[in-house]
Amino acid sequence: MNAQQAGERILQLTAILNEHNHRYYGLAQPTISDYEYDMLMEELIKLENQFPELLDQNSPSQRVGGQVTKKFPVVRHKYPMLSLGNTYSKEELQDFDQRIRKAIGNDFEYVCELKFDGVAIGISYSNGSILRAVTRGDGVQGDEVTTNIKTIRSLPLSLKHKDLPNEFEVRGEVLMPHKSFQKLNEEKINQGEEPFANPRNAAAGSLKMQDSALVAKRGLDCFIYGLFTDKPLFATHYESLQALREWGFKVSEFTKKCTTLDEVYLYIETLEQLRPELPFDIDGVVIKVNDYAHQEQLGYTAKSPRWAIAYKFKAERVATRLLDVIYQVGRTGAVTPVAVLKPVPVAGTTVKRASLYNADRMAELNLHFLDEVFVEKGGDIIPKIVSVNHSARPANARKVEFATHCPECGTTLERQEGEAVYYCPNSEHCPPQIQGKIEHFISRRAMDVETLGQGRIEILISNSLISNIADLYDLKYEQLLGLEKSITDPITLKTKKISFREKTTRNILSALENSKQVPFERVLYALGIRLLGETMARKLARHFGSIDALMQASYDELTSVPEVGEKMAQSLIDYFQQPEHKEIIERLKKAGLQFETQKEGVPKEGPLNGATLVVSGVFSHYSRDEIKALIEKHGGKVTGSVSSKTTYLVAGDNMGPEKRKKAEELGVKIISEDDLETLIKQ
Numbered sequence: 252m253n254a255q256q257a258g259e260r261i262l263q264l265t266a267i268l269n270e271h272n273h274r275y276y277g278l279a280q281p282t283i284s285d286y287e288y289d290m291l292m293e294e295l296i297k298l299e300n301q302f303p304e305l306l307d308q309n310s311p312s313q314r315v316g317g318q319v320t321k322k323f324p325v326v327r328h329k330y331p332m333l334s335l336g337n338t339y340s341k342e343e344l345q346d347f348d349q350r351i352r353k354a355i356g357n358d359f360e361y362v363c364e365l366k367f368d369g370v371a372i373g374i375s376y377s378n379g380s381i382l383r384a385v386t387r388g389d390g391v392q393g394d395e396v397t398t399n400i401k402t403i404r405s406l407p408l409s410l411k412h413k414d415l416p417n418e419f420e421v422r423g424e425v426l427m428p429h430k431s432f433q434k435l436n437e438e439k440i441n442q443g444e445e446p447f448a449n450p451r452n453a454a455a456g457s458l459k460m461q462d463s464a465l466v467a468k469r470g471l472d473c474f475i476y477g478l479f480t481d482k483p484l485f486a487t488h489y490e491s492l493q494a495l496r497e498w499g500f501k502v503s504e505f506t507k508k509c510t511t512l513d514e515v516y517l518y519i520e521t522l523e524q525l526r527p528e529l530p531f532d533i534d535g536v537v538i539k540v541n542d543y544a545h546q547e548q549l550g551y552t553a554k555s556p557r558w559a560i561a562y563k564f565k566a567e568r569v570a571t572r573l574l575d576v577i578y579q580v581g582r583t584g585a586v587t588p589v590a591v592l593k594p595v596p597v598a599g600t601t602v603k604r605a606s607l608y609n610a611d612r613m614a615e616l617n618l619h620f621l622d623e624v625f626v627e628k629g630g631d632i633i634p635k636i637v638s639v640n641h642s643a644r645p646a647n648a649r650k651v652e653f654a655t656h657c658p659e660c661g662t663t664l665e666r667q668e669g670e671a672v673y674y675c676p677n678s679e680h681c682p683p684q685i686q687g688k689i690e691h692f693i694s695r696r697a698m699d700v701e702t703l704g705q706g707r708i709e710i711l712i713s714n715s716l717i718s719n720i721a722d723l724y725d726l727k728y729e730q731l732l733g734l735e736k737s738i739t740d741p742i743t744l745k746t747k748k749i750s751f752r753e754k755t756t757r758n759i760l761s762a763l764e765n766s767k768q769v770p771f772e773r774v775l776y777a778l779g780i781r782l783l784g785e786t787m788a789r790k791l792a793r794h795f796g797s798i799d800a801l802m803q804a805s806y807d808e809l810t811s812v813p814e815v816g817e818k819m820a821q822s823l824i825d826y827f828q829q830p831e832h833k834e835i836i837e838r839l840k841k842a843g844l845q846f847e848t849q850k851e852g853v854p855k856e857g858p859l860n861g862a863t864l865v866v867s868g869v870f871s872h873y874s875r876d877e878i879k880a881l882i883e884k885h886g887g888k889v890t891g892s893v894s895s896k897t898t899y900l901v902a903g904d905n906m907g908p909e910k911r912k913k914a915e916e917l918g919v920k921i922i923s924e925d926d927l928e929t930l931i932k933q
């Protein structure tokens with residue numbers, strides 16, 4: 252393919268990917284599978300790598316991030332970012348309404364919107380492309396976080412529409428949906444880190460991360476609620492919102508025009524009821540005067556507009572007694588303490604349980620049995636104990652101590668030095684951990700047998716029909732049909748009945764059958780090897796071509812693959828060393844799963860042909876992975892540690908002193924990245 256053909260295909264792929272991106276993230280109506288999407292993206296990335304001069308800053312490939320920002324520049328807002336007056340009562344809302352009617356009369360409309368509980372952002376566009384995204388900061392100036400914002404999939408990077416102004420700014424809220432929040436906190440707990448207290452903190456923390464590739468994985472979302480232009484384009488706020496939606500921005504469907512205060516109240520009540528079911532946090536509703544001319548007439552106070560107000564929902568807090576503490580073992584083996592409470596109504600539901608998060612938080616509360624505790628159900632889905640009334644403690648109350656053994660399998664719990672979380676180390680035989688492995692295996696992006704689902708896996712495990720992923724392929728129709736069970740969530744105590752009826756059973760078995768065609772890279776990902784994500788699984792699959800080659804690879808061979816670090820290599824070796832895993836893989840092979848793929852070609856001839864290089868330190872023109880890829884592209888071999896076989900040690904800044912010492916001892920030539928470039932050019 253020549254540059255012109257590549258350019259045309261890149262444009263084509265960009266348009267297709269942008270369209271599907273909008274369908275998936277903006278409208279939640281995907282029309283192609285994730286796999287097809289990934290393949291198109293891969294084609295684009297490949298072309299962009301091949302023709303770097305054709306890479307557009309706003310290419311859909313840039314969503315995956317990669318750019319690292321050391322310090323976010325402070326930027327002045329073109330239009331100041333104001334805050335909103337707050338109210339918690341209908342009386343205050345009435346005062347607000349009166350003030351408005353006094354100033355502009357009775358002939359006007361309100362627009363009621365969700366008050367998203369996230370981080371405010373201003374995003375400017377120029378000639379249809381995203382230019383800059385700035386946080387609120389102090390309202391006058393904020394941090395420029397453009398590279399991080401570009402990873403948010405629901406946000407268009409470039410737009411096309413006949414009415415699009417050349418320059419404009421949109422305002423909105425970056426938030427972390429509950430699903431992403433839960434996943435992130437599970438990961439944090441799993442790695443022994445402190446979880447985020449709520450999705451807002453998680454969103455704010457994510458926007459401040461230096462590595463945008465990590466931000467891309469956080470699953471952030473962005474709702475837009477305002478349009479700013481130098482010359483007014485529309486007469487009303489509502490029209491602006493409609494245009495924004497048409498241009499491709501994500502604008503909430505819960506936006507409503509109201510003419511009377513009663514309609515506003517109704518909106519508030521409806522939303523307060525809907526709030527627990529929304530997939531993200533809101534902390535109230537915002538009421539705005541619709542007409543821009545009216546807004547101008549009403550004007551501003553020093554901090555906020557007189558034409559808008561936030562009605563905030565109260566976080567209801569109630570007192571109850573702590574009856575017991577039980578322990579939940581997660582899919583990763585992390586043990587979470589759960590408080591059993593005397594049932595008490597909070598914000599519309601009866602609360603009987605509350606999460607205590609981890610041993611440290613539990614210790615902070617210094618809980619004793621039968622303590623009076625305060626429970627809050629704020630924006631969080633799971634109620635939490637916010638404080639303890641120590642003065643109401645019964646005499647001789649016994650202190651709550653953290654469990655010593657796994658409640659599921661009896662194994663002694665372990666805790667790593669300095670970590671807040673206790674783990675059950677029995678990862679292969681502890682039921683919830685088995686469940687976790689199987690859930691991952693059947694997930695959409697892995698083997699895609701989601702008809703099986705969490706609840707049904709639980710039934711199969713409790714009926715001793717499966718205890719590992721290979722057992723799935725031995726399941727028979729007669730064994731499954733008719734199995735059923737009621738399953739209760741330990742915190743919300745909601746119960747669901749799950750069963751294997753004829754049709755579901757057939758669907759599950761045929762999905763398992765179909766999964767035998769799932770390509771090797773996804774099978775590898777499905778195995779659930781620690782630290783092995785989808786992208787890395789794909790790379791490894793293509794690099795080694797088969798599970799056998801991968802299993803035989805040495806530590807050095809593994810670390811020589813671009814992007815495979817020391818921890819990843821060790822994790823692979825640990826996994827394949829276990830006889831149990833070898834047996835599972837053998838059984839999966841026999842069942843007919845794909846364990847081979849086309850190996851990616853490595854050029855045999857090149858300026859570095861026959862040379863073995865070790866890469867260490869930080870470089871100024873390339874990332875370490877780019878250097879590794881560059882070496883391989885030119886016929887060289889990359890290994891992880893310096894030995895007598897090493898030809899060159901490519902040294903960057905802050906290189907490990909051990910590597911340098913070893914190279915000097917062995918007389919291995921130490922070269923810079925510039926030297927490497929010269930070598931390649933020769």
Ligand code: IVH
Nearest residue numbers: 333334335364365366367371424476537556
């Ligand atoms: S309008 C001048 N609309 O609430 C108008 N703000 O104190 C100011 N917020 O952090 C913003 N949802 O990011 C507006 N539908 C919505 C909103 C909203 C959430 C946030 C905003 C800011 C705070 C205002």
